[in-house]
Amino acid sequence: APILAGLAQALSRGDVKVVDLTQTLSEDTPLLVLPEPFGQTAAFSRQEISRYDDRGVAWHWNNFTVGEHTGTHFDAPVHWVSGRDLPDNTVDAVPAANFVAPVVVLDFSRECAADPDFLLTAEHLKAWEAANGPIPAGSWVLFRSDWSKRDVDAYTNRREDGAHTPGPATDAIEYLIARDVLGFGVETIGTDAGQAHLLTPAYPAHTLLHGAGRYGLQCLQNLDQLPATGAVLVCPPLKIRGGSGSPLRVLALVEA
Amino acid sequence: APILAGLAQALSRGDVKVVDLTQTLSEDTPLLVLPEPFGQTAAFSRQEISRYDDRGVAWHWNNFTVGEHTGTHFDAPVHWVSGRDLPDNTVDAVPAANFVAPVVVLDFSRECAADPDFLLTAEHLKAWEAANGPIPAGSWVLFRSDWSKRDVDAYTNRREDGAHTPGPATDAIEYLIARDVLGFGVETIGTDAGQAHLLTPAYPAHTLLHGAGRYGLQCLQNLDQLPATGAVLVCPPLKIRGGSGSPLRVLALVEA
Numbered sequence: 290a291p292i293l294a295g296l297a298q299a300l301s302r303g304d305v306k307v308v309d310l311t312q313t314l315s316e317d318t319p320l321l322v323l324p325e326p327f328g329q330t331a332a333f334s335r336q337e338i339s340r341y342d343d344r345g346v347a348w349h350w351n352n353f354t355v356g357e358h359t360g361t362h363f364d365a366p367v368h369w370v371s372g373r374d375l376p377d378n379t380v381d382a383v384p385a386a387n388f389v390a391p392v393v394v395l396d397f398s399r400e401c402a403a404d405p406d407f408l409l410t411a412e413h414l415k416a417w418e419a420a421n422g423p424i425p426a427g428s429w430v431l432f433r434s435d436w437s438k439r440d441v442d443a444y445t446n447r448r449e450d451g452a453h454t455p456g457p458a459t460d461a462i463e464y465l466i467a468r469d470v471l472g473f474g475v476e477t478i479g480t481d482a483g484q485a486h487l488l489t490p491a492y493p494a495h496t497l498l499h500g501a502g503r504y505g506l507q508c509l510q511n512l513d514q515l516p517a518t519g520a521v522l523v524c525p526p527l528k529i530r531g532g533s534g535s536p537l538r539v540l541a542l543v544e545a
Numbered sequence: 546a547p548i549l550a551g552l553a554q555a556l557s558r559g560d561v562k563v564v565d566l567t568q569t570l571s572e573d574t575p576l577l578v579l580p581e582p583f584g585q586t587a588a589f590s591r592q593e594i595s596r597y598d599d600r601g602v603a604w605h606w607n608n609f610t611v612g613e614h615t616g617t618h619f620d621a622p623v624h625w626v627s628g629r630d631l632p633d634n635t636v637d638a639v640p641a642a643n644f645v646a647p648v649v650v651l652d653f654s655r656e657c658a659a660d661p662d663f664l665l666t667a668e669h670l671k672a673w674e675a676a677n678g679p680i681p682a683g684s685w686v687l688f689r690s691d692w693s694k695r696d697v698d699a700y701t702n703r704r705e706d707g708a709h710t711p712g713p714a715t716d717a718i719e720y721l722i723a724r725d726v727l728g729f730g731v732e733t734i735g736t737d738a739g740q741a742h743l744l745t746p747a748y749p750a751h752t753l754l755h756g757a758g759r760y761g762l763q764c765l766q767n768l769d770q771l772p773a774t775g776a777v778l779v780c781p782p783l784k785i786r787g788g789s790g791s792p793l794r795v796l797a798l799v800e801a
């Protein structure tokens with residue numbers, strides 16, 4: 290078994306490192322807030338069952354409540370109406386092979402620092418490919434904005450007219466689907482820009498990715514620890530029956 | 546980057562397969578039931594936020610409630626009083642490298658079919674090692690009982706005097722800790738046997754593994770798709786701040 294034996298040895302020697310791309314999930318996890326009268330995703334909350342006490346003499350454990358789309362989370366195609374009737378469109382039905390795959394990281398952190406409403410376009414992707422090679426079919430694509438380094442108010446960046454956070458333009462998403470990527474991941478709260486309700490179609494990442502059976506990842510961090518190409522993403526959502534998404538632990542395998 | 550490029554190629558060619566070891570998480574997921582007056586882990590339940598309707602015109606999503614130890618789940622050392630004061634004893638603090646590691650699978654399904662109270666002993670482990678080679682330090686160890694193939698009543702196997710399900714004897718856990726394994730995973734509802742309150746110490750897997758800073762995995766399935774040695778386990782719990790455990794998706798990478 291040469292591949293996996295080599296991987297195991299590289300992991301034990303530290304030649305391959307495991308990088309955690311996940312925000313901590315807690316009562317303080319920032320949330321998407323939609324305008325009235327739409328329903329809202331739940332903040333993380335927990336109920337203690339026992340803590341080495343008369344409710345459980347030797348053990349500590351909790352129950353918790355959370356949204357399928359709270360914190361670092363996975364979006365399945367059924368999350369959007371465009372993906373409603375696709376096969377294998379829920380987190381329990383997505384093929385497991387899609388949870389372990391090559392990843393490319395697009396660093397547009399400089400542009401996002403200059404403009405919180407920065408839109409990643411197909412032109413940007415072509416320029417990135419000219420420098421880094423083509424985005425491979427079957428890979429995950431992560432958009433590095435350095436947004437995860439912001440404190441919570443600057444992270445959500447909400448104003449009177451909604452959130453001002455970077456995201457993809459419609460033609461960038463069309464380009465990625467044509468490249469046959471598995472999914473698109475971001476550091477911000479949505480795969481779409483904060484002002485993406487103004488784009489055509491509204492919410493192009495959600496509408497087009499999920500309509501094409503592709504996936505989303507949100508609220509990632511530590512993308513600055515990944516190379517542009519060559520890492521492997523590990524992003525297995527909970528196996529919720531019929532689930533539209535789920536909080537998850539996202540890891541990357543990175544060669545030293 | 547030879548290791549990860551080779552892994553990516555093997556995954557895309559199907560030379561390495563991703564096997565899902567996770568039970569589906571739903572309102573029907575079987576639960577541990579403790580005697581009165583102890584607190585109980587919550588069944589999975591969900592609250593619909595919207596389904597392409599006036600609560601969310603283009604999107605479907607849910608909130609959900611679940612126990613940290615409901616369904617296929619990870620046990621961190623803080624879950625047991627013996628691990629209460631250890632460093633990095635919660636799911637958010639466990640080093641990420643421990644979530645991607647070699648795995649050995651101990652097939653005692655025949656013995657478990659013959660005796661639902663089968664106890665895996667150090668003698669069994671020595672016999673297994675004589676046939677398969679030593680259990681490597683830094684690996685996960687999974688106990689195949691074929692319990693996951695049972696229907697729900699035979700799976701929980703509750704009688705007047707409690708559950709009758711297989712698990713490890715005290716000396717097996719001592720032996721695995723001496724081998725310096727990362728953790729121990731099972732198909733049944735607990736890492737301990739159903740009658741483990743009668744052992745010395747009570748609940749030896751929980752008491753000794755967590756006291757030694759090791760981890761547990763429960764409610765696994767598809768262990769019959771894994772080789773005895775040579776696979777790599779992927780078992781990243783949710784990054785719950787201070788969490789004692791969490792439901793998770795467990796995958797294995799298996800060479801074809």
Ligand SMILES: Nc1ccccc1C(=O)C(=O)O
Binds near residue numbers: 479481
């Ligand atoms: N943008 C949205 C609009 C409505 C519902 C959810 C979203 C998300 O971003 C999400 O998936 O977290």
Ligand SMILES: Nc1ccccc1C(=O)C(=O)O
Binds near residue numbers: 734748
């Ligand atoms: N055996 C137990 C006794 C008390 C609390 C939890 C357990 C578990 O098995 C668990 O971790 O699911």
